[in-house]
Amino acid sequence: MNTIQVLMPLLVLFTSLLAAPIIFLLPDESRTARTIINLSAAIIKLVLVSGMFLGVYLGVDFEISFAVVGDLCFILRADALGLMFAGLSSLLWLFTTIYAVGYLEDSSNRSRFFGFFSICVASTLGIALAGNLFTFILFYELLTLSTYPLVVHRGTPEVLAAGNRYLQYTLTGGAVLLLGIVALHALAGDPAFGDRARLAALPETARPHLMVIFALLIAGLAVKSAMVPFHGWLPVAMVAPAPVSALLHAVAVVKAGAFGIIRVVHDVYGLDFAHFMGLLYPLTIAAAVTILYGSARALTQMSIKRRLAFSTVSQVSYIIIGVSLFHPMGVAAGLVHLIHQGLMKVTLFFCAGNYAQTLGIHGVDELDGTGRRMPLTSVSFTVASLGMIGVPPVAGFITKWYLGMGAAGAGTYWVILVIAISGMLNAAYYLPMLYRIWFKERRGDWPDETTFAPLETSAWLLYPTIATALFSCAAGLLAGLPFSPARWAAEIAIGEFLP
């Protein structure tokens, strides 16, 4: 290995990790300097991650590892699966940073906010590139720590209470996960991701232990991925500023949980072994329950962000149900939804933020006639909503198509029914919003209007929204091209089944 191959994962991590202390130390007023540092770090990171994509595509390894103590190793490695997540987070970090600069323009404590924002993205990258469970949990907990100040950014009593709830859930989940990881370590040494033969090779007497450990790992991770009954923190945490919600829901926290579940199922236990042990079916059921529960709860929410939050609860479990189906198409669906849900959900939260920041709209029933006042935001909102429902050609359709094929292939036909019902529920809570936006007339003034003529809202807020909406469409339309998320996911999934 040459130096570049060793340094690359570290460089990717440190671009945002080193940006953090610089941003912390900048005075709140120096907005230009902070924005320049933020954006250049985001762009450098995107370029580096793209470079790694190309490298991995050409068969180059990027890896750094050293022993921390005994046989316990710190490993950062770029593999195809990790890069998917890394790509998502570095792309969306760029857009979210731009958006956040516009959104938080006149709030206080901006240096603190952007500092933790950078640490948060660094931990997401660490999670993506982690090469074993030990490295994974280092960044997984760092993510909890760095998102807490973001969630409680406004510092009001309501927000602080939500922050408490957030910590109670995530730290307890983290403790359970740690227990599972240490137990696995005590039983089987240090299983690197992809070293699937190791657990299967253990003597049969270890099987019951492996089942308990699987339950511990999944329960710990399910807290962050907001699976029922561990989802309670997510709807509460939507009191955070819109860019934070976008980050939490689309890239960072829930995705870290879902990504961890993929790693455990796919790279630690291995699908074959997990299926053989009968561990996948309970996971399918848990994910199905979450999908239906989240969609049903979203129906009755009258705050836009709360409705979106319950929608996240439901959508993230699409990833998990996909991976738990013992079929390549199911795995592909799960992996690709990691990206697709991120793109669409970030768009939806951006739009919700635009409505709130420009017109003072927070409730679903205030949306009447916003289509005329803010056409571009509303088009983006529509695109992303249709994607969530599963209308072609937006990205969400690809997921549901793959998922259906996977369920049929694996012979678990009831999953198709679950997806169909969930799709109808999705339509039932997204379409009324679209109806209000486009077809209902506005009566009276907006609750709290700010004008940004000639644009409908601030350019900092508008362009990232449009960009992510375009990406959601592109991911669906161009699903057949070599570097599209769908194609990349399918290749990982097929590689798993055809060694």
Place this chain on the structure above:
Amino acid sequence: MTNDPRLLAALPIMLSAMWALLTLLRIPKGFLSLAPAIVSQSAAAYLLGAYVHSNGTIRIDLSAIGMPAGAMLRIDGLSVLLLSATTLIVSACAFYSLGYFHLHRLQQTRTLAREKHFWPLLAILWGALSLLWMSHDFLTTYVALEALGLSAAAMMVLSDRPAATTAGLRYLFYMLLGSLCFLLGTGICYGVYAEINLELLARSARPGGAHFIAMSLMSAGLMLKAAIFPLHSWLPDAHSNAWTPVSAVHAALVVKGSFFVFAKLWVALSPEMEAAAHFIGWAGSAAIVWGGLMAFRKQHIKQIVAYSTISQLGYLLLFVPLSMDAGERSAQLAWQGVWLLFFSHAFAKAALFLAVDNLVSTVGRTDLEGLSGVDCYLPLSILSFGIASVSIIGLPVSGGFTAKWLLLHSALLSGQWQWVLVLTIGTLLGAAYIFRVFKYTLASGLRTDCNFNMPVSKEIVALSLALAAVLLGMFPGWPLALLGTGLDTVAP
């Protein structure tokens, strides 16, 4: 000169004595006095470390200089680590004190009048600690513990607050009581084995009634000195009222000195004492939970930090049951875990005390509500507090995390599930009381009443100590390699 181990071993103590003398005469003052002390002590620690690294454990027979037979100094990897950590932490706190006194000078408090007593006492404390880390027989250990306790008690009453005097005297009383218990125990031990050297005792120790009573007395005395639950009552008041650098050194090193002796005793003299070992484990668990709960209830931030010490000391005791009735590997993991926790707690707790003082002296209040919005003004101190508390809670990346990983691993390997539960609950309690502090500092609030004369050195020192605790978690390989195994520590 560097070839004579006797000289090398005497060096840290002689340097401390010289510095004590110079500070008594007050030539030179301030930084000019401190810098040579720090440099020479670091050099001494380095030379000792290099010697031990290449030649192995140093043993020095003290009977040659008129002490009774069996008295000896023993410098192994653990002693070297402890000496290095002491040099780092005492130097950092001494350097911090310069800024601390400077700030008090600006505010014209009465603290100044007693500053002149601080430096000689610190020098004596430093020497006593060095002696303790090298001692390996009951007599030298007792002498070192007494010198340590007396100088520490004297430093505690330096603060002119009435509460500090009361707490300091109370500490003195408990400390003397602890010494008495320890002395009684060693007396019985001597009566049974006619031996004061731990290496020789380890070979001849056999279970029996007198042995049990001796161990109980010595353990109780040391636990009282180390503020182990339920013998901890002197600590919270003492630590929250003394001068901050005093509290920091005390929590980081002085209480741990007694734990060091305690750990050595249990490794050397514990054949077939499983039930007692489990009792110690449960006492530690009670300390973890009680300390955590009390820290969660307190309104004054220094008391929160003090109760956190009680909770953290409880973790250290878990190594007794873990290394007792288990396989070799799990005993080794427990030994490594407990010392890693020892060191990371030392750095993190010192950082916590120093960072808290920065916050408190800026807002002029010690209660949590007074801290709202302080992070805009002291981002570095809040950052230090945050980094240090990550290690205290045991979250990654930190020495506390890696240590807890090792302890968890050891508990799982030896099948002692109860400690797994204790470690998990302790971690969550730690998170609860630490994040309660953050909840207040992150609360929105604009301050106008702050004192903005914070010397930057105070902030830098706190940050460096906190970072040391983090680095220990990422790169524990070097210290753990020096540490060896538990049995090495008493093996002849």
